[in-house]
Amino acid sequence: MAGRVDGKRILITGAGSGMGRAVARRLAKEGAKLTIFDLNAEAAADARDEIVSEGGMAIAASGNVVSREDVAAAVAAGVETYGGLDVMFAIAGIIKPMHFLDVTEENWRTTLDINGLGSLICQQEAAKQMISQGTGGKLVLTSSIAGRQGYPNFAAYCGSKFAVNALVQAAARGLAEHGITCNAFAPGVVDTPLWRKLDLDIMELGDTSAPGQAFAEFSGSILVGRPGTPEDVTGTALYLASEDSDYMTGQVVMIDGGMVLV
Template identity: 35%
Template sequence: MSKVAVVTGSAGGLGKGIAERLAHDGFKVIVQDINEKLLLETEAEFKDKGYSVASFVSDVSLKQAQEDLVDFTIETFGQLDVFVNNAGIDAVSPFLEIDEAQLERIFKVNVFGTVFGIQAAAKQFIKQQSKGKIINACSIAGHESYEMLSTYSASKHAVRSYTQSSAKELAQYGITVNSYYPGVAKTKMWDRIDEEMVKYNKNLQPGDAFKEYTSAIKLGRYQEPADVASLVSFLASEDSNYITGQSILTDGGLVYR
């Protein structure tokens, strides 16, 4: 029987690459996003490739929505084996300009969404009496806090902490919880970060911030979605059964800690 995976925030970017890789690996996949138009386009694209896929539009920051996502998965494919908390958003600003709105927006999606996703998936695994896998999206910003990205970095440090604590508590059920840590990829998120950096630093031209970050990558190129998807594929496979509570970097040689 084919296994079933959920990938949140998978209408585009790294999430789409992860969802497609898991579908290629033989998983039945639920793709989730808040962007309905883009999500339906991704679902249609995957179906054209012969993948077994269904889509679910929701807001991951809501506890009930994460529970509904799991319920939809069971109704559609009958089981759940892997839950990938990929959805996330960024914020760029000087530290002194961080306000309530920024904190609430970033933490609701990146932290609340991850916590509620872990909970919803774990409860289903326990109900199924199966050894499920939960895989969270972190970032190099979850290892090192970056200037102008304070709130984003803090949210990813929180994801790292929740990955470790939930892994310790859920191990008794045979559930593993791990995180993948992407570096600098040419995605819409990084396009936004680059654009915002220019607003705050008049010495920067469009593309300069991206070039600055990628220039430090030892393997000499920016990240592709397939680079991250390969790691998630491993974490979703039986080859990773003895790994839990870990934070694994996939950044081409950028952060060493």
């Protein structure tokens, strides 16, 4: 039986861990030809090996999303192996919580750089390739509940995810003439290495007193009654990569179990 993204050539940033890796595994099972991109070269190679051992197609490329050179090289590696690029997922991201009054220029700049500028560079480098092919394509970014609401300890992170929403709309309008769509999925509280570190960082700020407390408190208002797993976002990601979403652009889809109702 044909997969839902059979033969689609897909680049995924942040695919060495958490949601990026889960999305990569799901897309591979649906027939995608993947380029796994991550700052952590070992994690990227490990994800590639796992996908290949599961019968999927993947190559690994390591680099930093804020380096145009690194991103362009990853696009080129995928094109060399598969002959083109159809879909780009920008999933790589970071968070470092700080009390609002303590937010530093460094915290703001680093977070906006990786989550914001990194997404823009990935959109641009992927779109340039798609335009040169003349085939159109799909760009998918990663927003957050923090792209819909401000949280007191996440000012820089919220700024970066509101920026992601802006990039979704700007790219949707700017690239429509080339047949390129841009959307994002926006997770809530998902059990990944990012949240496990965040939980400890919040404890270090003195706002919680035990490991797991911040994660549990944040998960308390989720309507479906539990925090997310990386696999929970893969159905939406698959939809956004597949032809089923061809008539959709400029949208940010909440996939948060019901935390932010917009």
